[in-house]
Amino acid sequence: MDGKVLGHRICAVDDCTAPLANFKNGRFCAAHLPMLQDLCGIMPCGRPRRAGNALTCDDPAHSDWEKAWINRFQRVSYPTMRRVIRDRRQADGADGFQLQLPALGETPGSDVVHTFRARTVYCVETVQWACGMPIGWGKCYRSESTPQVLSIMNRIWDGHDNLRPSFLAYDDACDLLRHIVTQNANDSWLKTTKYIVDAFHYINHRSTDILCRLWCNPAPTNGAQPDLVRVERDAQGRAHQTRAFNTETAEQFNAWLKGYEAPLRNMTDVNFDLFMHSLFLLFAEDIQKRISRKDRALDAEFWENV
Incomplete structure (x- = not known):
């Protein structure tokens, strides 16, 4: 018996194991979709999210954290990533750098609970x-x-x-x-x-x-x-x-x-x-x-x- 890291996408809610209602670009299962699709993706904010494709509410701290998350995890081309690394090295004067998420209030960036994207088995x-x-x-x-x-x-x-x-x-x-x-x-x-x-x-x-x-x-x-x-x-x-x-x-x-x-x-x-x-x-x-x-x-x- 052995485990293989492999799986399909599931609901973005932390404790939910249900499959997505929309596997193309969805984030929630059928049960959580009507409850959370129009709410801020920072948990447990609960405020309505901004219009358009925004995933957070009008709280500046939440919207800024969303931008930082997008900059950290959005897909970029290989040449773009090389340029970013080169520019950061020149600006920081260091041999390397780490792209880390900023803290949200007193919560470290890595501990912020959000529903920005679907999770995976x-x-x-x-x-x-x-x-x-x-x-x-x-x-x-x-x-x-x-x-x-x-x-x-x-x-x-x-x-x-x-x-x-x-x-x-x-x-x-x-x-x-x-x-x-x-x-x-x-x-x-x-x-x-x-x-x-x-x-x-x-x-x-x-x-x-x-x-x-x-x-x-x-x-x-x-x-x-x-x-x-x-x-x-x-x-x-x-x-x-x-x-x-x-x-x-x-x-x-x-x-x-x-x-x-x-x-x-x-x-x-x-x-x-x-x-x-x-x-x-x-x-x-x-x-x-x-x-x-x-x-x-x-x-x-x-x-x-x-």
């Missing part, structure tokens, strides 16, 4: 079997937080506890395990699944994290998890331990998704969901072909015993 969480076959996916709206990840897991395996994986590899499996135990020590996920950090990210986890080292090691060499480590012999007949499963299938799938980022980011929520499901089907077909080509498909005897 933070990432999609994808889940695959160890062979690479995709299982499901979900959206994380604000961050890849453990509560949202657990919610996606619950939705994918809703009513199918018997089909849950014995092991789940995730780059932040230790924090996910902490969250599950903290929220509900009797959660059924603790009985059905063990949580391990994928091999690539495990090397960067703190060696002082006892929970991570004890419960989330992807390849313990002390025999604690014989299903994760197997003994193989090389060409010289020497025995050595190796990982039994590929814990990076989600990372590999997300790398494959990178080729479709551009169209996905500009889709409506409905088209985004449909296209993601279609990509899952295409990738599943590709995985099935690889398995057949390597003659690693499960035989009829296996399925008879399932």
Whole structure:
């Protein structure tokens, strides 16, 4: 399981996760559009915005902050940006500069809450079997937080506890395990699944994290998890331990998704969901072909015993 920073646009209101009413140039969902489209974009001002294309009211502080925001984030051509950088360097006499938003009253510029533009889904969480076959996916709206990840897991395996994986590899499996135990020590996920950090990210986890080292090691060499480590012999007949499963299938799938980022980011929520499901089907077909080509498909005897 892994998160891929990718998503469609959603309502500009901070706590809203609804899709836009107008994906062409809109900022709000259908519920917030009639309430906020004619109000100042600085929250929680609530005053009517100025006529025309202005996004703020007639408060000079708000209109000035809007201008600063537009100057900071509006699209400019590459030659124009080079000219701006050159002029700023000459004026400031510095090697570089940072375009920062000014404070609004006592509020730092980076902390000002506004609805000047639509927000975006933070990432999609994808889940695959160890062979690479995709299982499901979900959206994380604000961050890849453990509560949202657990919610996606619950939705994918809703009513199918018997089909849950014995092991789940995730780059932040230790924090996910902490969250599950903290929220509900009797959660059924603790009985059905063990949580391990994928091999690539495990090397960067703190060696002082006892929970991570004890419960989330992807390849313990002390025999604690014989299903994760197997003994193989090389060409010289020497025995050595190796990982039994590929814990990076989600990372590999997300790398494959990178080729479709551009169209996905500009889709409506409905088209985004449909296209993601279609990509899952295409990738599943590709995985099935690889398995057949390597003659690693499960035989009829296996399925008879399932």
